[in-house]
Amino acid sequence: MRANVSRYDLRAPDGLTEALHLVSNGWKPLAGGTDLMVLLEAGKLAERRLAGLWKLDELRGIEVGDETITLGALTIFAELRHSPVVGLNLPLLASAAAEIGGVANQNRATLGGNLANASPAADAAPALLVYDAELEIVSLEGTRRVPYHQFHRGYKEMDLRAGELIARIHLPNGRGRWQGCWRKVATRAAQAITKVSLAAAARVEEGRIAEIRIAYGAVAPYPLRCHRMEAALRGAALPAQLPPFDELAPIDDFRSTARYRLKVARNLMETFLASLA
Amino acid sequence: MSDQVELLLQVNGAARRVEAWPLERLLDVLRHGLGLKGTKEGCGEGECGSCVVIMDGKLVVSCLVPALEADGSSITTIEGLGGEAGLDSMQQAFVDEGAAQCGFCTPGMIMAANALCQGGRTMDHASIREGLAGNLCRCTGYMKILAAVRKAGGARP
Amino acid sequence: MGESAPRKDAPAKVTGRAQFVDDLTLPEMLYGVTVRSTVARGRIQRIRFDPAFEWDECVIVRAEDIPGRNVVPLIADDQPCLAGQVVNHAEEPVLLIAHEDRHMAESARRRVKVEYERLPGVYSIDAALRADAGAPFKSYTVAKGNVEEGFRRAKWVVEGEYETGAQEQLYIEPQGVLAVASPREGVTVWGSMQCPYYVQRALAAVFGLPEEMIRVVQCETGGGFGGKEEYPSMIAAHAALLAWKSRRPVKIIYDRAEDIAATTKRHPSRTRHRTGVAPDGTLTAMEIDFTLDGGAYCTLSPVVLSRGTIHAGGPYRCDNVRISSRAVATNHPPHGAFRGFGAPQSIFAMERHMDRIAKTIGMDPAELRRRNFLRQGDTTATGQVIRERVELPALLERALAESRWEEKRRTFAVTNGNGNVRRGMGIAAFMHGAGFTGSGERHLRSQVAVEATAEGKARVLASSCEMGQGSKTVLCQIAAEALGTKLEDVEIAQPDTAEVPDSGPTVASRTSMVVGKLVESAARDLRRTLDQSGLLEGRTFSEACRELVKRRGGFKSWSRYQPPPGQWWDDDRYSGDAYGTYSWAVQVAEVAVDLVTYETSVTAFVSAQEVGRVLNPALAEGQVEGGVAQGIGLALYEKVVYDKGRVVNSQMTNYIMPAPGDLPPIRSIFLETPYEFGPGGAKGLGELPIDGPAPAILNAVEDATGAAVARIPMTPEDLLDALERTHE
Missing domain, CATH: 3.90.1170.50 (Aldehyde oxidase/xanthine dehydrogenase, a/b hammerhead)
Known part of the structure; x- marks a missing residue:
């Protein structure tokens, strides 16, 4: 333990308004703690005042409408993984949830936390990009919505202002019928950080790709929706040619190499496209 | 800077009061505050599973749970299972199958295995491997742990 | 037992x-x-x-x-x-x-x-070997026969260079x-x-x-x-x-x-092999150059180097051998003891090299090994005559049969044409010397006592530490058998220098074999005392112990290490009986390589070993399974990343050890040939199983994909590079 916990303050607001007051006064939101508590232990948690969100039941749960599915930002991955609704309608998210850490971390880590932590390797992110998720962001000023693919802007930079919290994630219902894939490539079979991941889904009509969404993890400074790749494949006859990969900008780090990430990203796409044919 | 807070917990069935810093780890509350040393710290970052306990019915890594959040919760640690005179079926299976070597990951492994086997599901090795993915053991190669969990799992109510 | x-x-x-x-x-x-x-x-x-x-x-x-x-x-x-x-x-x-x-x-x-x-600073073996970098901590030369002559008799001369990385315990x-x-x-x-x-x-x-x-x-x-x-x-x-x-x-x-x-890690190593091979596949000459990165201080490097050097030639007969080795100083934190103690490094090189030889001369890798195994009466590189029967051929047959070697290789040859998964099989054969090297045990002069207690137990007193391997149980089993009583009548003291004699360090696969032998002899002595004093007549063992304590005010029987007769070792010439005895093993790995992600998974593993008599089968299996797991980690997952001498990945999230989902079923097979000087016939076991997995796995990867990787850990990134080189 490399932090002196007596130097940190933590409060647990009883409701959203109280939480937003704290957050607007510079208190750092703390959800499942699977990222922030790790930073704390390493002595790297800069914020000294934290607002624990565990009492905010209004930010939990899965709501299913005809057109949309709404996920509370505090929904834990264990729930996403085991929810029949998510499994049926958002299968890529269910698969990703099942591969985030071990059972004990899936019981704690939240969807909103995974997005707000903004790791390029965040495992829920590619699925949400593929599903055209929209974030509902709240503050004392009110509520606004941001298409998730516009949320990340750079390494750990996102469209989330001081005083704001991610409240809910809205997803279209009905994407479960698309043909999709989620593939996480990590440093070992399970309980590991992603080196490269792909979420993709397509609607195939009469031997052509009618609609397609592609998103990668850990190949850019943030989870990457690949619009150019999608454009190249939209309308393509199957079997489709590989699209251009110039949107990807992977790096070398101690987990992997840029070369490997790019090569595997191509291979994963090749496998996905082959599965459509 | 903060003040210590008084927490009220149900630990292994008994009400316990303990002072802690709000952001102190549940792990430290258990070990230092309550003297329950059976829960172990192997990595301090939620990776090894040595510190897992049951909190309000869910398996959690206690090194990543802030003390304040545990206030009012119900916790089961390894001390809440059987003692040496009356091992529970998972503990007994760990003894019988030789699943404990150095013993340091063992309390966490048993807590995780018990959580996995709730409901008496009989599992194959693949699903046990997946269910214990968050618990690392350096001694055994996991073979005897899998055997123990399989043996005890089926015997569970 | x-x-x-x-x-x-x-x-x-x-x-x-x-x-x-x-x-x-x-x-x-x-x-x-x-x-x-x-x-x-x-x-x-x-x-x-x-x-x-x-x-x-x-x-x-x-x-x-x-x-x-x-x-x-x-x-x-x-x-x-x-x-x-x-x-x-x-x-x-x-x-x-x-x-x-x-x-x-x-x-x-x-x-x-x-x-x-x-x-x-100095951060690599190459930099450390440059003339201005200072003297190595230690160097050895082991020589036997005439290497030049051996190369003259060779049809092929096969060269190779192999590297292993640091590994965290x-x-x-x-x-x-x-x-x-x-x-x-x-x-x-x-x-x-x-x-x-x-x-x-x-x-x-x-x-x-x-x-x-x-x-x-x-x-x-x-x-x-x-x-x-x-x-x-x-x-x-x-x-x-x-x-x-x-x-x-x-x-x-x-x-x-x-x-x-x-803290310390396994020494990184580099090994160069040059081997002469006769037309029938027998080895005519072996020239081996072995270097360890010792880190900044000497610590245990000389003895790690010594074990690595002695094991560098593998379990093979060859009349002409020259092994040169050194442990060099760098500015890494000191490297130190890790299960296997230098042997996994040099055995990795030897066993990868055997596959390279097999490929070069067009012989099946199992057959090449079979033809070259040491036999009873042969001498090792240090001139040690192998006095016991060597079970390697039987171990090889068992390992091949159990892993369905022939059948799987035939099947994979067909199925590897399709899809994105390539499967392969690999072998490693090796030996591991039990106990301290050379005159080490003689210098240690380990001591053990067994005492009768007032509570009516026999109590083993030794400084050997239980750390998961099961020594408390095994030493008590040995004592119980020697005392002719139940295991429940025997207890063992927690090591405490105020209470227990120095039975030596808990290292070198020596506890069961060396310390166990001392326990056996001290326990027999206590039994003799009980017998001779007639205390066992009409009394249970426990009552007899109580009575003995009452009459004599406590009783301890002592034993001190005696080398097996005829064992000789020359520290200066580095020749002779390097170890009292060796344990032997053949391991077979079956792997699947995913050509989409370049990930290798070990899908099945067989470890066949001869470790003398097995004292406690469950504990012995536990040692094999755990050792193999660490060997799989060494081969595929565990990479210490240094940046100018600092470890960059010092967390469990980025130093990757195998989790439950990364390991295959591990099958252990024991052939038991009792060893005359071990307790109940036992030899050392703890380190043996980690020696072979890495070369067996990389041999299997080459079998599956054709990519010949000579460095561990082999990450998917490394395999991608190797595959691209292979296909160029």
């Missing part, structure tokens, strides 16, 4: 009652932390203490506070306990702080800034020690360790006290694997120095990041 008696320590471990060092507290105890160097090599210019901090509440120890010698004594006595003027590696201890609040101790640590004049319990110390009372420490008497010797030097004033107690130890062989001496000295100065108990527990970054 020969029965899977349940572990003596299991009930305490499954209930969480087993006491590890961090579970202990003493009244008035302080928490100690270590300020470490942030540069790999430099001169200390200034140490700044943040003036805003309450330093009065802390106890601070620097090198000048050391009452005795500033050294962690081992082989060369070159490693300081605390850095003086210079630091020679990153994370070198510079200064110690203790505080009664563990959070404040950590705050204090972060408020000390040490300024350095940076000096250039990653015991799940981090290191730690609790100490009390004062000039009047001396020093007492409790800790997680393998070698209490090493710690005692180190503390005696650091405090300038006689050994009787140093008491070392081993706590329950959460895995060691060599990592708690030498480093606990350092931590014990630190905790005791803080206790000495503060006059209060001090506990130091490393966090994981500190443990990975600062």
